[in-house]
Amino acid sequence: MRSIVLPGDLLATNPKVAGSGTYVEGGKVYAKFLGLLDKTDTSVRVIPLRGKYIPSIGDVVIGIVREVTANGWVVDINSPYQGFLPLSENPNVRPNKKPNEVLEIDDIIIAKVTNIDPKMKVTLTMKDKMCRAVRFGRVIAINPARVPRVIGKKGSMIKMFKTELGVQIVVGKNGLIWASGDRRKVNIVEEAIYIIEEEAHTEGLTDRITEFVRKRKGEFDEQ
C-alpha cells in the first residue's frame, strides 16, 4: 500500500534518489506536496493528489481561445498560465484570412506545448496530426492530477474506450478531455471518467471501468 505523505515529511536521506514531488535540503529528501509515496531502491517520488496543471514541453492540452490578436491567439489552458498560439503555428492560416476567421473567441482547440520560457510564457503549436480546432463533441473537465489514470498504463484505458464504444477521445494533460461520437456512448464515457476521477487511487481500475462500460452498453442495446 502506498502511504500518504504531507509536505515536509522525510522520505530518504540519500539526495540521489530524489524524484518528482520532492525537494532536497541539507542532504535530505522531503515531500513537497500532499500525495502518495512511490518508493523504490533507486528513486523516491510523490504522486500528487491535488494541484493545478503546470505546463511542460510536449504536453497535449485542450484550450479555449480567450483573445484574438494580430499575431496569434491567447488560449486558456486551465492553468495559472495562459498559452499563446502564434499565427505561424496554426496550419489553417491562409494569407487571405484574418486571424478571427480562423479561430474565434471561445473556440476550443487541441494543441501542443512547444516552449516555455523562464517567465512561464507558454507557446503552443497546432502543427501536429493530433491538433485541431474542436467544433463538435464534448469536453469533460477533471482534476489534472488524475489525468494519468484516465490514460491508463500505456494508454490502456483510452484504448478500452475506443474499442468498446468506438468514440474518439483526446485527453489533455491539463485535465480537459474531449470525447466525440454517439451521444449515448459519450454519456457512458463521461460517467466512467468521473468514476475514474473519484477512485483514481484504487487498484484494478481499468478492469472495473471496462466492466462498467460493458454493463452500461448492454443496457441501451436491450432498449
Place this chain on the structure above:
Amino acid sequence: MSNKDEVRLIVDGKRLDGRAFDELRPIKIKVGVLKRADGSCYLEMGKNKVVVAVYGPREVHPRHLQDPVKAVVRYRYNMAPFSVEERKRPGPDRRSVEISKVSREALEAIVMKELFPRSGIDVFVEVLQADAGSRTACLNAASVALVDAGVPMKGMISSVAVAKVDGELVLDPMKEEDFYGEADMPFAFFIRNDRIESIALLQMDGRVTKDEFIKAVKMAKDGAMRIYKMQKEAIKSKYVVESEEEVD
C-alpha cells in the same frame, strides 16, 4: 489591569475553564469543506470558529502585482460582523490588516513561491466566531487548506499563543485570560518531519521577563507539536477513505 484583584483567573491551580496551564482548548479540523475552492478547511479551536479557502496558484489580477520570478501570496484575515459580542464593523481595519500581514509572512516562509513565477496564491480567512487567539486558529487552518490545495511547501505551520495570567504562563489563552491577563504572545512554527525548524511568527503585547519568555517558547513549541499532529491527522483522514481499497 487595575481590576486584577477583582478578577481571579487562576483558582486552585486550574484555569477558569478547568484546564491545566499547558493544556490546549479542544480542536476540531475539517478538510475540504468548500467545493469550489482549490483547498479549504474549517477549524474550531475552543470557541474560535474559522473557515479558510485557498485558491491558486492562479493568474494575478491586477497585473502589476505579478512578480516575474515568484508567486505572490495574498492572505486576507477578515472577521464577520457577528463574530464578536459587540457588532464588528465589516471590512478591513488596522487590526485585521496587521494580522493579515504577519500571517502572510509566516506562510511565505514555507510556500515554494519560486516554482510559480507570475502567479498568485490567495488565502481567504473568515472568522465566524472569535475567542482570543483567532490569528493562531486562522494560521493553523490556512496551513491545512494549503496542503489540501496541493500547493508545494517545505513543511507546515502550526500556531499557538501563550499568555501570562495572574503571574503564571498559560498555553492557548481564551478570551477572559487574554483580556485580563498581563501578556499575550502568539507563536507560529515552521514544522517539518515532526521537528520544529524555525519560528515563523512571534508577536507580543504586555511584558514578560527573559526567563518567562524562554519558558513560554518551550510551552508554545510543545503545544504546536500537538496541533501539528491533529492537522496531519485531519488531512490524512480525508484521503485515507479513498485509498483504503488500494493494494500495491
